[in-house]
Amino acid sequence: MKFTVVGSGAMGLRYGVLLQDAGNEVDFVDPWEPHVEKMREQGGVYVSRDHEAKHLVPVNVFYPEEYQGEPDCYIFFTKQMQLADVLARCAHFFKPNQYAFTCMNGMGHVEKLLQYFKPEKLIAGTALVATVLNGPGDVDFIGARGAGTMNLANYTEKPDEFTHQLVAELDKAQFNPNLTTNFRGTLMAKVVFNSVVNTLCTMFEMTMGEYAAYEGADEMSRQLIDEAYDACERDGVKMINSRQEELDSVNYVSKVANPLHYPSMYQDMHNYRRTEVDYINGYLVKMGRKHGYEAKTHAFLTHEVHLAELQKQKEKQK
Incomplete structure (x- = not known):
């Protein structure tokens, strides 16, 4: 081929x-x-x-x-x-x-x-x-x-x-x-995964393994997964994973498959490039708002990443 x-x-x-x-x-x-x-x-x-x-x-x-x-x-x-x-x-x-x-x-x-x-x-x-x-x-x-x-x-x-x-x-x-x-459910599974791991590892400058090792990681992940699934379900997306399976995926990839990895969003931030947060957490926020639902944690994280981007640009100019 x-x-x-x-x-x-x-x-x-x-x-x-x-x-x-x-x-x-x-x-x-x-x-x-x-x-x-x-x-x-x-x-x-x-x-x-x-x-x-x-x-x-x-x-x-x-x-x-x-x-x-x-x-x-x-x-x-x-x-x-x-x-x-x-x-x-x-x-x-x-x-x-x-x-x-x-x-x-x-x-x-x-x-x-x-x-x-x-x-x-x-x-x-x-x-x-x-x-x-x-x-x-x-x-x-x-x-x-x-x-x-x-x-x-x-x-x-x-x-x-x-x-x-x-x-x-x-x-x-x-x-x-x-x-x-299941086209949309397949794609949204990774969006939800990235909305947890990519964004949090970027904000706190840590590897996936370091995030997953934190004692409160599951609670943080569940909060983001629940909001994401609430938005997806309101938009008619049939997810390929249950909420628990999505959490299990976050933990397996972070703890076993790639514990030493810094996600792509971190790499973009570290190299003074724009991140894709609007297409990940921000996308979930917009999806929810179409149906009168506020994914508040995702909205907050989207703003946090944009603030961090502004600071990185100032750092780059020094």
Whole structure:
């Protein structure tokens, strides 16, 4: 199968490199000039796993404006606030027969992708794997190979032959895919997960394991999960996990799978970039308000993250 990864940062590289290792043809498209130029200069991307065994993996990388490939499927991994611009820059090479697949954090991307791809060609999911982009052309896969899990679903909730082929390739690449027929419930499970772990670890500058080790972590997690589920249920979302299963997922990933990991929101904050909090906690707040429900803790956390962003920008200017 031929893939083109659009947005070749930490997660885009992880998916693309491992699918390439599994025997697929993969191209990479990215708009960040230092990243593209560094990979071209060194002949690929340097890949480590848990900060060890660093080695060069050859990749074909392009800017959006110059790409002319014709893959079977695009894999999108941009930040939510960058997606609209990247899609506009890539629109010249999209074809009606091509599929779009994404496991981006937060919500807001589905509507943007549907402007370019037919509903029956859109597959989206969630990935419980940790990856860090150390810098241009240098990525670190966190966790043992095959340790992560992921869920995915068709937008139409009707899996076709291509979907099953995609799942087979993801399985060969050891992403442990689980195909569901619950589109919104599948995506919202990761939004709720991130609304707890990403946001709290970012605010208190701690790893996932450090958060989960705090004696009051379960109480904090439950409060956020309950508010999130209350908002989702009012909007008609049938969640794939129970509230207890969502808490169990937070604890397993934080304590067992990736205890030493700083989530992506922390990495954005630490590197003076805008976070995706509006597409995670903020999205849950807006969902609830559509139905007269106030997810007050999520609203408070959204404001806290924005305040922290303002302070980081002041720090950057010093």
